[in-house]
Amino acid sequence: MPTSTIRAVAFLAVAGLAAAPGFARDQQPKPKSGKPSAPPGGAGTGGSGFGQDQNYGCDLSHATLTAWKPGGSVVPASVASKLKLLATYSASGGPSVCKNLTPRNYIVSPDGGGNIKTADLVVATQDLPIYRAYSKKPFTCSGAAPAAQYGAWWSFQSPKSKHDYRVRNAVCPSWNDFSMKETCTLKKGTVVAVGPTQSKTRCDLGPNCAAKPADWPVDYKASNELQVHLNLRSRLAADIGKFLTNCKTSAWPGAEFKPAPTSSTGNAHAPGGSGRPRPGTTH
Amino acid sequence: MKKPALKELANAVRSDLKECGTIQIWGGDVVRPNDEIFDIVHVAATGPALELKLSWGPPESKREEILRIDDPGEVEVSKGSLIIKYASHIRWAGGDFPPHAGSSDPALLLR
Secondary structure, eight states: OOOOOOEEEESSSSTTTTTTTGGGOOOOOOTTTTTTOOOOOOOOOOOSSSOOSSSOOBBOOTTTOEOOOOOOBBOHHHHTTTEEEEEEEEEBBTTTSSSSSOOGTTOOOOBBBBBBBSEEEEEEOOOOOEEEESSOOTTTTTSSSOOOOOOOTSSSSSOOOOHHHHHTTOOGGGGOOOOOOEEEOOTOOOOOEEBOOOOOOOOOOOOSSSOOOTTTSSSSSSOOOEEOOOOOOOOHHHHHHTTEEEEEEEEEOOOOOOOOOOOOTTOOTSSSSSSOOOTTTTO | OOOOOOHHHHHHHHHSSSSSOOOOEEEEEOOOOSSOOOEEEEEEEETEEEEEEESSOOGGGGGGEEEEEEEEEEEEEEEEEEEEOOOEEEEETTTOOOOTTTTSSSSSEOO
């Protein structure tokens, strides 16, 4: 065992979690003094035509929105035409009108880190369908916390083929078996972060695996598939329902990989699913 | 150099790391980075191990699991990040993670 040391390095610019304004739970922007607050998620009277975004807490009432260009990202024209650019989410920070913005380094990753390469903050100018694939429960060679029903990463395109969806979105097999699909409506006036898929390496880890399936890919290349980030962290279903509505769950049957060898220490005991009440059922 | 006092390490982690979205064990992401955010709700030195209780999920159905690092060595704690270079074993939520032979990746990275 090597000699051990503790180096407490305060205030390294690693994640800046303590200082990140976006992580005060259920933090809602306060209306400016003397001005009535815009209706949640609805149209306001300002320049953008929108009021208070419920995802990142962006006050759009005086925001200037411009045409959004997807660049090389894959997004249906019917979707692209319903998105407007609020701001590019650069390393120097997001727009000050957003009070509950997820830190950029939680969204944008360096090469090999997965998620997305760059991020634009866009506004849905009309209701839009939005999709997510997730795991019903822990599975053989998954971790204890495979993708839940309402995680952060979504898509504007309905998943078709599991293999294609995995490759295009660089999703490691141990994170998500794509056993379920979720379809919701993203309400107009909602701000989301979007960007093309970053590459992911080191997808080789599967705990409780006697042997991982031989056809699990280890590395995924970056792609032009557009991914959508939502801030669902520690949000009540009622709050989520302010920007995600009409959610429908369905099984996504079909095996993607050859069956993994059975593990004697499998994790089938671990509880599965998020159990989160469906948002938007009151809308 | 002397071995770190585990209680001292636990205190440093308790002070500097409140949550994480990335859990890397021996260089592999055991969850999709930042798809969920995990609250670190309890940190303890238990025998030769450092134990962290992680909590995640929506308020209506929180889940909790223990991350246990046996014999942690060369530890770097900073605001929002924990890196443990060596460990004799890691256990996470019932999963068993022995060291990878010849791996230069840290035993654990949380951020």
